[in-house]
Amino acid sequence: MFTRQPHKLASLTLSAALTLSVLTAGLVTAAPAHAEGQLRIAEQFGIVYLLLNVVRDQQLIEKHGKEDGVTIKVDWTQLSGGSAVNDALLAGAVDIAGAGIGPLLTVWDRTHGKQNVKAVASLGNFPYYLVSNNPQVKTIADFTEKDRIAVPAVSVSIQSRYLQIASAKLWGDQDYARLDKYTVNLPHPDATSAIISGGTELTGHFSNPPFQEQELQNPNVHVVLNSYDLLGPNSPTVLFATEKFRNDNPKTYRAFVEALADAADYIAKDKPGAADTYIRVTKAKIDRDALIKIISDPLFEFTITPKSTYPVADFMFRVGAIKNKPASWQDYFFEEPKLLQGS
Numbered sequence: 001m002f003t004r005q006p007h008k009l010a011s012l013t014l015s016a017a018l019t020l021s022v023l024t025a026g027l028v029t030a031a032p033a034h035a036e037g038q039l040r041i042a043e044q045f046g047i048v049y050l051l052l053n054v055v056r057d058q059q060l061i062e063k064h065g066k067e068d069g070v071t072i073k074v075d076w077t078q079l080s081g082g083s084a085v086n087d088a089l090l091a092g093a094v095d096i097a098g099a100g101i102g103p104l105l106t107v108w109d110r111t112h113g114k115q116n117v118k119a120v121a122s123l124g125n126f127p128y129y130l131v132s133n134n135p136q137v138k139t140i141a142d143f144t145e146k147d148r149i150a151v152p153a154v155s156v157s158i159q160s161r162y163l164q165i166a167s168a169k170l171w172g173d174q175d176y177a178r179l180d181k182y183t184v185n186l187p188h189p190d191a192t193s194a195i196i197s198g199g200t201e202l203t204g205h206f207s208n209p210p211f212q213e214q215e216l217q218n219p220n221v222h223v224v225l226n227s228y229d230l231l232g233p234n235s236p237t238v239l240f241a242t243e244k245f246r247n248d249n250p251k252t253y254r255a256f257v258e259a260l261a262d263a264a265d266y267i268a269k270d271k272p273g274a275a276d277t278y279i280r281v282t283k284a285k286i287d288r289d290a291l292i293k294i295i296s297d298p299l300f301e302f303t304i305t306p307k308s309t310y311p312v313a314d315f316m317f318r319v320g321a322i323k324n325k326p327a328s329w330q331d332y333f334f335e336e337p338k339l340l341q342g343s
Helices: 009-028 047-057 060-067 082-090 101-110 158-171 188-197 211-216 227-231 243-248 250-269 271-282 288-295 310-318
Strands: 038-043 073-078 096-100 118-122 129-132 148-151 183-185 202-206 222-226 237-241
Touching (some): 038 047, 038 082, 047 237, 047 271, 060 250, 082 096, 082 101, 096 101, 148 158, 148 188, 158 222, 271 288
Parallel strands (some): 038 073, 148 183
Antiparallel strands (some): 096 237, 129 202
């Protein structure tokens, strides 16, 4: 479990906002896109970024770069929320961005015919849980104005999109944003602490592994919504880049994709080793055996091939969240032989 001290929600939100603004401000003033041989990656929180943890720990990008005759310097940045990640990418502060399929589609639509941001690869298939510590909340219909639901980025994050899809199924497309007014921006670690400790207006958290599993260790916390119940197994989180970076840095880009594929193979073969990597890279205060159990969950699949992302794109176009309708998942993913079986 995390050892953070409990805080009031207002303090958490303010602290998170200040931290994020400082990080983003620093990124936005960064230099423009690097030349071949340099790579800046923005990631977020959770086991869904395990592929990147392995890539970083084993220096797989550097390894594949050397095999292709280029020395690659890799810089890593951690942000919270798809909005901050998208802003950093469009500001030229990072080259590869990690965020939900929702933020990807938002920036793909925004840059369509311009910077042409597209996905590079998936980070795997994982169920995301909306949990609550309010015993009165059994379904999303039970949330009231007294409740607040933490998400990484209000209205933009994949967690927000899942909540909107669930709302549309329950109340119709015209009411897809019915619960948006109850959502607040908060990084997963801080929201987890608040849900576990209780005592704040934050009663819900749409999270990801391992935070949702840590929250559920508290008997007062229960699952309200499972993303797999909405769309079946799907890829909630992806990596994306601009068309210019891909075209201008073919060797660096290729080394990155090869590194991701190697990391996926490693995790499939060595779950304990992957758990050790996560703890070593993230410094997370989590029990090793519990982490191995989470990573070994048969519902988890660490793969670079995207799965069932198009239903999210179709929904976002249907409700007007994006203006451009993709014909298929391949419209918002770069062409890559390793991803031919995606969806």
